Amino acid sequence: MEPFESIDFYRLDDLLTEEQRLIRGTVREFVEENIIPSIEQHFMDGTFPREVIPQLGELGLLGANLEGYGCAGLDNISYGLIMQELERGDSGLRSFVSVQGGLVMYPIWRFGTEEQKQKYLPRLATGEFVGCFGLTEPDHGSNPSGMITNAVEDGDEYILNGNKMWITNGCVADVAVVWAKLDGVVRGFIVEKGTPGFSTTLQQGKFSLRASVTSELHFQDCRIPKGNLLPDVQGLKGPLSCLTQARYGIAWGAVGSAMACFDCARKYTGSRIQFDKPIASFQIVQAKLAEQLSEITKAQLVALRLGQMKEAGTMTPQHVSLAKRNNVRIALDIARICRDMLGANGVTHEYPVGRHMLNLESVITYEGTHDIHTLILGQSVTGIAAYS
Amino acid sequence: MKVAVCLKRVPDTTTKIEVGADGKSINPAGVQYVISPYDEFAVEEGIRRKEAAGEGSVTIVTVGPAASTDVIRKALGMGADDAVLATTEESLDPRRTAEALAGVLRDRGDDLVLFGRTSVDGQSAQVGAQVAGLLGIPYVGDVVGLEIEGRSAKITREVEGGHVVLRGDLPLAIGCQKGLNEPRYPSLKGIMMAKKKPIETVEATCGDPTVETVSLAPPPARPDGRIVGEGVDAVPELVRLLREEAKIV
Numbered sequence: 001m002e003p004f005e006s007i008d009f010y011r012l013d014d015l016l017t018e019e020q021r022l023i024r025g026t027v028r029e030f031v032e033e034n035i036i037p038s039i040e041q042h043f044m045d046g047t048f049p050r051e052v053i054p055q056l057g058e059l060g061l062l063g064a065n066l067e068g069y070g071c072a073g074l075d076n077i078s079y080g081l082i083m084q085e086l087e088r089g090d091s092g093l094r095s096f097v098s099v100q101g102g103l104v105m106y107p108i109w110r111f112g113t114e115e116q117k118q119k120y121l122p123r124l125a126t127g128e129f130v131g132c133f134g135l136t137e138p139d140h141g142s143n144p145s146g147m148i149t150n151a152v153e154d155g156d157e158y159i160l161n162g163n164k165m166w167i168t169n170g171c172v173a174d175v176a177v178v179w180a181k182l183d184g185v186v187r188g189f190i191v192e193k194g195t196p197g198f199s200t201t202l203q204q205g206k207f208s209l210r211a212s213v214t215s216e217l218h219f220q221d222c223r224i225p226k227g228n229l230l231p232d233v234q235g236l237k238g239p240l241s242c243l244t245q246a247r248y249g250i251a252w253g254a255v256g257s258a259m260a261c262f263d264c265a266r267k268y269t270g271s272r273i274q275f276d277k278p279i280a281s282f283q284i285v286q287a288k289l290a291e292q293l294s295e296i297t298k299a300q301l302v303a304l305r306l307g308q309m310k311e312a313g314t315m316t317p318q319h320v321s322l323a324k325r326n327n328v329r330i331a332l333d334i335a336r337i338c339r340d341m342l343g344a345n346g347v348t349h350e351y352p353v354g355r356h357m358l359n360l361e362s363v364i365t366y367e368g369t370h371d372i373h374t375l376i377l378g379q380s381v382t383g384i385a386a387y388s
Numbered sequence: 389m390k391v392a393v394c395l396k397r398v399p400d401t402t403t404k405i406e407v408g409a410d411g412k413s414i415n416p417a418g419v420q421y422v423i424s425p426y427d428e429f430a431v432e433e434g435i436r437r438k439e440a441a442g443e444g445s446v447t448i449v450t451v452g453p454a455a456s457t458d459v460i461r462k463a464l465g466m467g468a469d470d471a472v473l474a475t476t477e478e479s480l481d482p483r484r485t486a487e488a489l490a491g492v493l494r495d496r497g498d499d500l501v502l503f504g505r506t507s508v509d510g511q512s513a514q515v516g517a518q519v520a521g522l523l524g525i526p527y528v529g530d531v532v533g534l535e536i537e538g539r540s541a542k543i544t545r546e547v548e549g550g551h552v553v554l555r556g557d558l559p560l561a562i563g564c565q566k567g568l569n570e571p572r573y574p575s576l577k578g579i580m581m582a583k584k585k586p587i588e589t590v591e592a593t594c595g596d597p598t599v600e601t602v603s604l605a606p607p608p609a610r611p612d613g614r615i616v617g618e619g620v621d622a623v624p625e626l627v628r629l630l631r632e633e634a635k636i637v
Contacts, residue, residue, distance in 0.1 A: 003402045018458050019579055022465060026573050060576030072576035 002267060003032060004088060007259050009297050012304055016077070023078045027085035030059060035089035040349040042211040046204075048096065048172070049211065057127030061086070061097055063105035069121035071105070077307040080252035084303075087253030088260045091359035092212030094253040099168045100124060102246035104131030104177050107188055111230040111238060116190060120175060132173035134164035134217050135239045141166075142372050143387070145236055149180040149219065151189060156226050158182070158189065160197070160219040166366070170215025171200045177230075178217070179239045188230035188238050197222030208362040244317050247367050248310060251323035252303045254331035254363060255296065257356045261331075262292050264353050265338035268345070279341075288337055295330040302326060318380045325373035332360040389444030389536075391434040392498040394489055394519065395463055396424040397456045398509040407604045413479060414604070423459045426504025429564035432571040433534060434502050435467040440536070445469045447496070451488040451592050453477050464582035465574030471585070474592035479601070482510065486518030487594035493523060498559060505530050505563040513563075520561035528554060529563035 006028075013021060034052055042049050056062055060072035065079035074082075087094035105124050108116055123129040140146045149162025160180055170176070176191045176198075191198050203214040230238070266289060269280035279285050306323045309315035335357035339346040346353055364370050372387075379385045399405060400420040408415040423431070434446040448463045448471035450456050460471045474488050493501060501523070503516035513529070520527030532551070533544030536558070543554045546565055574582070616625045630637045 005402065018461055019583055021458065022461055022574070022579050022582075023576060025462070026465075026576075026579070030573055058575060059573055064576055072580060074576060074580070078576075 004028070004036075004260065005263055006088075007262060007293065007296055008300075009293055010301070012300055015304065016081075020075075020078050020081060023074070024081040024085055026059070027061065027082050028088070030055070031085055031089040031093075035093060036352075039090045039093070039211060040352070040355065043090070043092075043355050044210070044349060046206070046210045048092065048213050050172070052093075053127040053130065056097065057125060060125075061101075062125050062127055063101040063109070063121070066101070066105060066109050066121075069109065069117055070125040071109075071121065076248070076310040077304065080249065080303055080307045083249040083253040084256035084259075086256065088256035090211050090355070091253065091257060091363050092209045094249070094256070095168050095209060095212050095363075098246045098249045098253070099133055100127075100131050102249055103133035103242045104175070106245050107133075107177050107230060107233075107238065107242050108190070110241070111188060111232040112190075113227070113231060115227065116230070120190070124175070129174040130169055130172050132167050132169040132176045132215070132217070133239075133242065134167055134170075134176055134178040135243075136164060136166050138163060138165045138216075142369060144179070144239065145186070147179065147181060147186065149178070151180045151182040151187065153182070153226075154223070157223045158226060158229065160189065160191070160222040160224060162219050164217040166203070167200075167215045167217050168209075169213055170217050171202050172213050173200075176217060177242075178219070180219075182229075185234050186236050186238060187234060189224060190228040190230070191219075191222065191224055195222055195224060206362075208358045208360075210358075240317070243367055244320050247320045247324040248306065248315075250363060250367055251306060251320065251327045254324075254327040254360070255299050255303055257360060257363075258292070258296050258299065258327075258331040258334045261335045261338040261353045261356050262289070262296060264351055265289070265292075265341045268342050268351070272343075285341060288341060292334045292337070295334060299327040299330050318376060321368065321373040321376040321380075324368065325370055325377070328360065328364045329370060332357070332364050335360050389437050389441035389500070390496070390498045391437055391444065391446045391500045391502065392449050392493055392496060393427070393430045393434040393446060393463070393468065393502045394515070395427045395431065395448050395450050395459065396504070396507045396509075397421050397450065397452050397459045398424040398507055401425065401508060405606070407606060411603050412601050421455075421459060423462060424504050424507045424509070426506060426508070426564060426566070428504075428571040429566065429568045430502035430504050430562075431463045431466055431468060432569045433562075433564055434500070435572075436569060437500060437534075437536065444499075447471060447498075449489060449492050450474070451476065451480065451485050454589070457587055460587055461579070461582050462574055464585045464587075465579040466572055467574075467578060469585065471587040473587055473589050475589055476592040476594075480592070480594065481597060481599050481601075482512040482514040482518060483598055484594040486515050486522060488592040489515065489519050490522035491593045492590065493519065500558065501525070501561040503561065503563045505565045516561055516563040523559075523561070525559045525561055526556055527561040527563065528556070530565045531562050532565050532567040534562065534568065 063071040064074045067073045151158040174193045178189045178191050197220045199218045201216040269285050272279045302323050338353045339357050375386045400422045403419050406415040438444045438446050446468040448468050451474045454475050472492050506513035517527045528543050530546045532546045535542040539558045545552045
């Protein structure tokens with residue numbers, strides 16, 4: 001495979017700083033050398049490339065936009081570019097880093113005690129600890145407020161009971177941030193691996209995000225010390241604020257997947273000869289490439305502007321919904337069409353397109369489904385919430 | 389351990405190069421620039437020498453356009469301490485590049501001056517040797533091993549089919565070859581710190597051109613393939629052509 005060539009039709013690089021370009025270049029090189037050569041095999045085997053976790057930590061990619069506690073303290077556009085480059089490699093890899101940074105480190109950093117931060121953040125930043133985030137339940141996906149998992153106070157401890165499902169990194173996590181109802185109010189708890197009453201099950205049989213571990217978490221009279229409650233947040237806004245962080249990264253990451261597919265299809269159609277000429281010379285192929293170039297360019301602009309607003313403190317969850325919804329949608333559409341443009345080769349692991357296409361079926365479903373983001377925007381436009 | 393690393397900014401090796409309208413230079417539109425790959429070994433080696441000595445400094449020295457700060461920042465992100473950029477918008481021949489570099493290096497008193505064995509664009513493999521000549525210090529090229537004890541260096545050099553081991557005293561100039569080390573990635577924290585590291589800018593000083601680029605030409609287009617027959621029957625003819633015409637078997 002030829003090395004990846006990115007797409008910058010509107011010269012958005014001119015809007016980036018030297019450091020931002022350098023950070024992107026570093027992650028791109030890292031992915032090209034350490035992820036691309038083995039990712040298809042990991043996908044086929046259904047394994048996460050655990051061997052790269054220390055490298056992710058050493059480079060500073062875990063919790064990269066957080067300040068202090070061993071984190072790199074990057075601006076949000078640099079963070080977005082990192083997500084883009086990781087997902088150019090594989091959505092499962094980006095998911096790992098999103099979960100670790102946006103869903104585990106972020107709530108501890110934002111809502112945790114100083115003691116919790118000192119204990120967990122430096123180890124999560126180096127990758128010594130892997131984290132997972134337990135919100136979704138078997139019967140409560142789009143509607144997390146209906147969660148059944150609950151916590152009961154008992155002396156110096158809380159007793160957790162319930163089940164979580166579709167949890168990225170669950171079986172490999174050293175520490176879980178779990179959301180449960182305490183006296184009817186959603187609260188965040190830190191549960192360490194090995195705590196009696198806490199167990200996990202690997203979810204088998206996925207055709208998507210196969211290079212990412214997905215698990216169920218089970219809590220059966222699981223006793224955790226009172227000091228493991230995240231003190232500074234109550235209610236659903238806790239987990240939802242985490243999801244806003246992760247969705248922000250997904251909006252950038254989807255652009256990476258879309259560029260990977262486009263780059264592959266552009267090269268493939270340029271070299272595949274049928275009827276004595278490259279298939280790229282057919283108008284039907286050119287029309288597809290032109291459409292994809294337009295959509296990628298628009299998605300890049302949306303991501304970049306979202307990053308500017310996040311930096312300025314003007315970004316709202318609705319802004320994030322539009323970007324996540326749009327960028328994942330176009331990435332999935334592009335992946336499906338590129339799969340088709342590669343003909344029979346598109347259904348093999350010789351090319352990355354089929355893998356991205358399958359991965360994006362998860363990405364469009366998790367972190368707020370496409371339809372839920374549609375309803376969030378619908379509420380924003382009409383002032384009427386369809387889901388309440 | 390005072391180390392200078394001479395670093396060149398070159399078009400990314402994956403960039404498709406087009407000859408510019410003047411026929412003598414490359415068309416810069418859409419070209420991405422990187423540290424010349426052999427120079428990355430030099431940057432890494434400089435940082436390792438400083439780390440091994442437990443003291444000292446690594447300075448990046450570049451001759452090139454003002455925009456060269458982008459690749460210099462990467463070297464600073466890897467761990468170099470500071471940089472000097474001798475600016476020129478001209479494309480210098482090896483002699484003039486060496487003069488401009490020597491102009492920066494002359495009064496510094498470095499223990500080691502490191503180069504890539506050659507640049508991947510000009511590929512003259514002259515600059516390291518010429519700089520060493522101008523500074524009056526020894527130069528060893530194609531180096532794949534370097535051990536330093538006190539002021540004495542043991543240098544392993546790659547030659548056709550084997551290695552030569554040399555011993556010499558500092559100061560030395562070294563041309564780094566693949567195999568010397570594995571260059572590190574700049575960490576994100578390294579990149580953030582690099583923002584604050586100084587890049588001193590001076591004007592490149594060198595003599596008049598002694599050679600002139602007359603024209604550039606891309607490699608000729610590959611001619612169409614030839615089908616000599618089909619199946620087993622074609623084998624004798626194919627072998628004959630490979631032997632007599634292509635002369636590769």
